[in-house]
Amino acid sequence: MTDKNKQDPRLPDETFEPYEEPRRIPMPVYWIAIALAIWGVVMLVQMSYSTKIGDKERASMSDQEVAATTPVKAEPKPDAGKALFADNCASCHGDAGEGVADAIPPLHASDVVKAGGASAITHIVMRGIGGPLIVDKANYDGEMPSFASVLDDKDIASIANFVASDLNGLKSTVTPAQVAEIRTASADLNPWDGGSGLAGLINGLPAQPASETAPAPSPDAAATAALAMHGTNEIWSCASCHGDKGEGTQTIPRLAGLAPAYLAKQLHDFKEGTRINDSMDYVVKSLSDKQIIELANYYGAMSSPSGARPSLEGDLARGEKIALEGDWTKNVPACFTCHGPSGIGVGDKFPGLAAQQPAYIAHQLAMWQGGSRHNSPLGLMAGIGKSLSDADRRAVADYLASLPPAAANAKLALAVSATTKETSNGQ
Amino acid sequence: MNRYLPLVIVSLAILSFATLLLVIIPGMQIAKSGASPGLKPYTVAEARGRAVYVSMGCLYCHSQQPRDEAQAPDGERGWGRASVSGDYAYDTPHQLGTMRTGPDLMNIGDRLPSQGWQLTHLYQPRAIASWSIMPAYPYLFAHKAKADPGDVVVKLPPAYAPKTGVIVAKQDALDLVSYLQGMKHDYAPPTDGLRDDGYELMAAQQHNNDAAKASK
Incomplete structure (x- = not known):
């Protein structure tokens, strides 16, 4: 609309430029822009909650590590000892420490505790004990696992002081700092060797039976140990993955203290292809039936501290509920119904679960669910695996990792070698 | 315009x-x-092994970033806890990787600690898993008539072992395995460690729903 155009309308317009009147942005565009902005702000707020939850989780993980590694200075409360005793000791020793006749020694008014005091209790809790023992003139011959991996210095001090003062009326106490010293001194030591092992620890110990003399290591036993620790020209050593103490790591299971018959069955299953794992398939191919039984006995008789810690962010309370009571809304029975109290294992069909690696447990449960592991009696575990959600698997795996390991049972090993060694029938 | x-x-x-x-x-x-408190700097052998890892292009198939339980079942696979920024403090360039053609290797030293296993697997992955698609790395190994003192002999099944002599690991293979064995990030993560927590809220809500259902 310039003056030029108006000068002579007959002339063709050679300088015309197309143009548009300025127009408003359509309203829907504003709406979309506003909606996007609101969505962005909402997402930012939500993400900040997520970050807070993540930070809290990391804080709780590092708190656990700090609690596990540093001795706590504060003097424990007397009530704490009673509660900890109920949680950790009462399932075997009884609510009042009365023990079980012929099976579990009493802790209430016990002559051994009276002679040794809180310090001896700490030593035994830290290392575990196995073999013949005389308490209050009664004979016992059982196994108690080490609780070093389960309880921190403060907890052990509380329990030792509770047993010494409340159950035996002693004045002797230990402080968490003393417990820490005992922990350092006991690291890597085997469980106490029955009553005779305690002789050097406790002054005025009542007469104790002689320890069972360990059988002289046979050439076979030395060969088995060499196989487990060094492997052969063809296969890697057991220890290179399962650890020098058979404690396992991540998806590699703990072997120490599992029933030899169970271990032998699993090795045979790998060999026959009824259980599948590439690395184990490789190894069992060059193991003879005799070697399988000897290795099963070797790891069955091994007693070692727990190498497992809860690490899958599982809900420990939920895991404890599944292990102790099951979840009947999902038709899941309690783990301990079959796998024994505290998951110590029952016979050759139900392996010990206590102190098993959490990633291994969760991984195996997922494999039962998916059907890639299917060698349980009557398909029991397949049904359970299918009923557990991913969070439940992690919860129960983390709970089992928090338990003390089951003590080795040497008697079980002998039975296996007597019945299966000659026949090697692959059961 | x-x-x-x-x-x-x-x-x-x-x-x-x-x-x-x-x-x-x-x-x-x-x-x-900064660096996570539990993280150790690489040893000389591990640092050399890391250079081998980089030069072999391992990261094209292997990531080094396990995810949180809220995002993936990496913990159940034994791949370890979710990593945070501080875990990579000594990695320049980092080897995070984006592909998981093979498994995550951030905690391979925790998951498969065996030197013997790693050497066999590097020499011939099919010796262990017939279905494996990982390339073999025979040029990291030497075929000798007899192992010299100090040589690390690779353990092989008869089907993959040479007819005569032995297979020994060259220095590159030993360094690479040292690096893999050292990949252990099993310490607790620092509280201020940075990572993607984007799914935590969803996971927490799911958890609360489950708990509510279970209590009914």
Whole structure:
């Protein structure tokens, strides 16, 4: 609309430029822009909650590590000892420490505790004990696992002081700092060797039976140990993955203290292809039936501290509920119904679960669910695996990792070698 | 299209805003957080092994970034806890990787600690898993008539062993395995460690729903 155009309308317009009147942005565009902005702000707020939850989780993980590694200075409360005793000791020793006749020694008014005091209790809790023992003139011959991996210095001090003062009326106490010293001194030591092992620890110990003399290591036993620790020209050593103490790591299971018959069955299953794992398939191919039984006995008789810690962010309370009571809304029975109290294992069909690696447990449960592991009696575990959600698997795996390991049972090993060694029938 | 100046200014502003939010601020956050307290610097052998890892292009198939339980079942696979920025403090360049053709290797030293296993597997993955698609690395090994003292002999099944002599690991293979064995990030993560927590809220809500259902 310039003056030029108006000068002579007959002339063709050679300088015309197309143009548009300025127009408003359509309203829907504003709406979309506003909606996007609101969505962005909402997402930012939500993400900040997520970050807070993540930070809290990391804080709780590092708190656990700090609690596990540093001795706590504060003097424990007397009530704490009673509660900890109920949680950790009462399932075997009884609510009042009365023990079980012929099976579990009493802790209430016990002559051994009276002679040794809180310090001896700490030593035994830290290392575990196995073999013949005389308490209050009664004979016992059982196994108690080490609780070093389960309880921190403060907890052990509380329990030792509770047993010494409340159950035996002693004045002797230990402080968490003393417990820490005992922990350092006991690291890597085997469980106490029955009553005779305690002789050097406790002054005025009542007469104790002689320890069972360990059988002289046979050439076979030395060969088995060499196989487990060094492997052969063809296969890697057991220890290179399962650890020098058979404690396992991540998806590699703990072997120490599992029933030899169970271990032998699993090795045979790998060999026959009824259980599948590439690395184990490789190894069992060059193991003879005799070697399988000897290795099963070797790891069955091994007693070692727990190498497992809860690490899958599982809900420990939920895991404890599944292990102790099951979840009947999902038709899941309690783990301990079959796998024994505290998951110590029952016979050759139900392996010990206590102190098993959490990633291994969760991984195996997922494999039962998916059907890639299917060698349980009557398909029991397949049904359970299918009923557990991913969070439940992690919860129960983390709970089992928090338990003390089951003590080795040497008697079980002998039975296996007597019945299966000659026949090697692959059961 | 004749107002160039405002156009240039606006586009530069958008670019610099994006650079600030996506590069500069994250860079400052990461620089502030430093190495995780439990992380050890590489030993000489591990550092050499890391150079082998980089030169072999392992990261094209293997990531080094396990995810949180809220995002993936990496913990159940034994791949370890979710990593945080501080876990990579000594990695320049980092080997995060984006592909998981093979498994995550951030905690391979925890998951498969056996030197013997790693050497056999590097020499011939099919010796262990017939279905494996990982390439073999025979040029990291030497075929000798007899092992010299100090040589590490690779354990092989008859089907893959040479007819005569032995296979021994060259220095590169030993260094690479040292590096893999050292990949253990099993310490607790620092509280201020940076990572993607984007799914935590969803996981927490799911958890609460489950708990509510279970209590009914």
